[in-house]
Amino acid sequence: MERYSALSLLRGAFNGQKHWQPAWRDPEPKSHYDIIVIGGGGHGLATAYYLAKVHGLKNIAVLEKGYIGGGNTGRNTTIVRSNYRQAPLHNLFEFGLKMWEHLSDELNYNVMFSPRGSLTLGHSDADMTMLAQKGDAMRCDGIDAELMTRDQVTKFEPLLDMSRSARFPIEGAMIQRRGGTARHDAVAWGYARGADTLGVDIIQKCEVTGFVRDGDAVVGVETTRGRIGAGRVGICVAGHSGHVAGLAGLKLPIESQTLQAMVTEGVKPMLNSVIQTQSLHCYISQSDKGGIVFGGDPDNWPSYAQRGDPMIMERAIAQGLALVPALSRLRMVRTWSGVTDMSFDGSPIIGETPVQNLYLNGGWCYGGFKATPASGFTYAHTLATGKPHALNAPFSLDRFASGATIDENGSGPLPNSR
Amino acid sequence: MQITCPHCGPRAQAEFVYERTVDSVVPLDATPEEAMKTLFTRNNPRGVDEEIWRHTFGCRAWMVITRHRVTNEITAIRAVGPEAIP
């Protein structure tokens, strides 16, 4: 595999860029793999990569029903951060954030991780206290977080509406400077190329239609490209976890909902960071191409439609414009939707299932992208060893029955209340 | 979507709030194990399911909607509540 570098590109300038090989192969499925990962999104590909890289496993396949990175990996707002209040969450995401910082080099694929700062605005003293509490929890666990005064926020993001008469006046903010954005597609492609180089078979257009059972144990999968045997099978299809787990007779604490996002036409740089807020439900950042990327709340009802409701989008835009009035005159050029796994405490599930040899990685709600490296790394550990990694141990499926839920917002078991 | 409220007729979805699925309803007399299992598992099909919605910004009545999760086709809506008890 030709290593990517400026020099190599320069060489291509003289040969018409003709020396590049496919970033990943297009293999026929084998009859048996030691481990099969279902789902060729960022998480699944990262899992396969770490299975090969860290655990030295050779006989691994990723099965993807469509094309890799075509689900939520390619449909999110590309935000990377680890600013959570609950320790199991900020520890997991921080582990991931540290991996993001070196991921381009690790994969020899520029994922364009850009730590421009994750800014969370506070609109009241109560908001500022909540932000301080979250920041304090992070700082005590060695994670960066700073509070900003109004003046500091004004200097940092000059286009924010800082007027006192604003409906949601900005009293200050918390910033995680190491947070930012990354190029979502590149994450899937970089992991795919890395995994492929290490011998992982990435099999696209291969939908899993059932599980092969031997007694209680799963010993393979039925697919649109035939039966494939497996030692262990890891589901990694967030958005569709309920459907795939259902093929194995499992019911999950997950409801699938649509999450919409949108982007404006490109403009020259106007926003410096990723803007979120404590009281409102929108998040805004500017992509490298110049488009302003907007996200909001999920459509609060179950759906696999990848189509949202315009009112939800209009509300998110109204809130975004209240924060940054200069966005009003830009034009929205595209909307899109992903199907998210809304779990029943707002936190992901990574670990074993009641079915032998079958493992689950899902329930990421609308926050899975940033976890991609950490999710892949810990899930690979679990798939390789059959045991949880210290970081994913709290995120077991049985925490719902036991009551050890990890509820960042404290909003309880019904997904539409969070 | 457009939802036909059993009391008010067809109305824009924005007037309604989805509350929960029928399969999530925990009967008051369930054993603790049954109750937690009901609360924490869902059919969540990529197909038809029964959902509980409320005409929150209209008549506030509750109803059960049978809806396809991919096509959004609504095949049945029934009123619930004291008035719906035969």
Place this chain on the structure above:
Amino acid sequence: MINFTFDGKAYQAQAGDTLAAALLRNGIGLVGRSFKYHRPRGIMTAGVEEPNALVTVGEGGRTEPNTRATDVFVYEGLVARSQNRWPSLSLDFGAILGLAAPIFSAGFYYKTFFGSAKRWMFYEYFIRKAAGLGDAPSEADPDHYSQRAAFCDVLVVGAGPAGLQAALEAAEAGKRVILVEQDSILGPSLIRDPQKLDAAWIEAIAARIRAAGGRILTRTTASGYWEHDLVTLTQRISEPGQVPADSVAQRLWHVRAGQVILATGSIERPMAFAHNDRPGVMLSQAVRTYVQRFGVTPGKRVVIATNNDDAYKTAHALQDAGAEIVAIIDARPAPAGADNGFPVHNDAVPLSTKGARHCLKSVSAQVGGVTKSWDADLLAVSGGFTPVVHLHMQAGGTLDWNEAAQAFVPAKSRQNVTTIGGAANPDPVFTVTPASNPKKSFIDFQNDVTLADVDLAWAEGYRSVEHLKRYTTLGMATDQGKLSNMAALGRLAEKQGVAIPEAGLTTFRPPYTPVTMGLFAGSGAKDGGAHIRRLALYDVHAAKNPIWQPLGYWFRPRAYPANGETMQQSSRREARTVRTSVGMTDVSTLAKFEISGPDAAAFLETVCATTVNKLAVGRGRYTFMLREDGFVFDDGTVWRLDENRYLLTSSTGGADRMATLLSYVRQYLCPQLRVSAVNVQEHYAGIAVAGPQAKAALTALIGEEPPRHMSTVPATIAGVPVIVLAASYSGERAFEIYVEASHATPVWAACETEVSAHGGCLFGMDAMDFLRIEKGHLVVGTEVDGRLTPQDLGLDKMLNKAGGFIGASGLSRTAFSEPGRRQLVGLEAIEGTIAEGAMLITREGETPQGHVTAAGIRVMEGGSIALGQLEGGFERHGEELIATSPTRGQKARIRVVQPHFYDSAGERYRD
């Protein structure tokens, strides 16, 4: 004549001109620079699909970057500027990037700029500056946008011949019709090609549609097709950058249609050949539009390249306008019909163009294996027609491949939508395989994607159409692939060795054309869509100029500073007044429900985790509620007003979800109960009077002995009927007075008079917080954070032993009885001040064992105290800890104590 400026120079346009027409009228061919290589670009189309001629129009807060010159109608004083160039449009240093194009192949940025994240940010700084297109405005938008809902039987999209006819038929059949046209005129294609039907015909049809009650909207785009035949229309009332004559700049329509008819026509395709992006290369129908509609002839010596008959109409139009047709390069092997007198070359495809000073100079083509070349200043291209199927696809439809037209046409519809006219039946064409240098053959003009980029993506394994799009950025520009997608699919299919329909399709997503963000927000942009909930006594408080505090959508007085006090001084004084004499405060925002009926007690025992049914008439008690999973949900008080009538209060922050819970129980879970549960949160205003003098004040107010602690009586104050509850949140003898909101003002005034007479004052939320922290009373949202159980909060002794309430089933879960749970504790400072939200640790560098939920002071003696959650806290009273807030640089040495600091015996609030 209409005056406008472009890059600071004054020009004149004619009425009805688009900016593109006006620029061509003034001989301006170079209009913009491309996104990546900064190549000079001109006007390519005459419609919304324009990829090249993007300009910034308007000034100040009305600045609109990336406006298509083909989609803005010139108005007096229009100011337009070219963009993405420095220092000027004709001399752009960014064009140096074009020289490096061999390096900047598709996806080059994935292959370089390695190193630390900081290093990438260094490169990224320059990449971001080079990217983007126009400059965004930095000021707030001064214009207003309105939103409107509408219903119709038939919505017709597109006022071409098919759309006009369909609208007429429906309207005259008595249906409610809305006809929308994105252009400023009806039937723009008929004005372009007036052979058969003309403006008079259009006007007659339009008049009949209107006479039959139809609504016709021009300058209105059906931009989104949502579920159940909801279509969003975006209507331009003023042009981009224009000061609106009316106050409204644009209007967003939500139209629920019985049936939708799409008569959206088609978009002409360019052809791929070298330097096909040069100013002077224009689509054939666009040329015809400029000639016939605007009276502008964009060239004198014209070459036409085509694979279909339609382009011959352009030849005639140009000839009639006095231009010379130098050559017609027709891809088809044999002449199309009778000799038309034009120099037609069959079996011919364009190869390349040459230019000078950003103008077209010559065109070369391959004619049956021989290369020929012509001098020309305009090249009109027609590569066939792409039906506009966007709305059909947004509605969930499917497509069929029309081989003759080499185009996708609508097939099945999932919603009630049909496509008619050219969008359903595009003209036949001849397949053309590009023959020239792929490196300079552009297919996505705005994003500078060439055939070579498609080839490279293919070679590198990005073979799904979605991978191709994302890797090359093809179809991701402001035109969203309207011109480029088919060319890319053709090349991809060629690579795969399959027919185009097997190569796959990208998803069509709203909006059809870009939509101003302000329009989506509507009036919501001013308040984030969140209306303020106003206290019934708002004016009374406002007159006292308090410090306000947001609380959900409410604002409540936080403190009433007097004589230059700080907020802290004021709150402390207010709290001390409550402890020493009497204070009053507005508690109207508390959730309140009236529960009545023979089964009211049973209903409450379902909702509340405490017993209710033994409550005597006229008595009340503290209660709390659980979520279904056993965690504490909310708390409040329940009062038995009458035999079968109760009043339930609960927290302000949880009011809406409590209302939902009660409604759920009433309507869904227990519909058999004979009970009504009415939300009376805003029906009643609430006034709390607290302090050692409260009883005396109440006695004076109601003219009788006030109720004992946790009792209630109906009474009259200032002639207004009220409910008096004796309940204490502050720890002092206290009363809550509930009065119908519309009659609250005189009651408040009477209370204020009496409170003053007893040496009291008003108190705000901060004082209330000091008082309740000292008493260890819970607040939903801080102590009750949705993660603690009744046991964790010390409430378990009050649980209804009989069970049967919501959440009872969750209490026996194993994690609820594990050691090390976070439990409610009191904290007092030994040294320093405790910060609210601070973490609790035993020594530096340790992961937190809990946190401070609420910090306050001992109201009388002073001294920092707090409530908190601490792992295993019940067993740790007396232990010393650190409350640290690294984000605020605040630290205190503290001791864990009981969570009440004042009158633990509860002597002060009883008689």
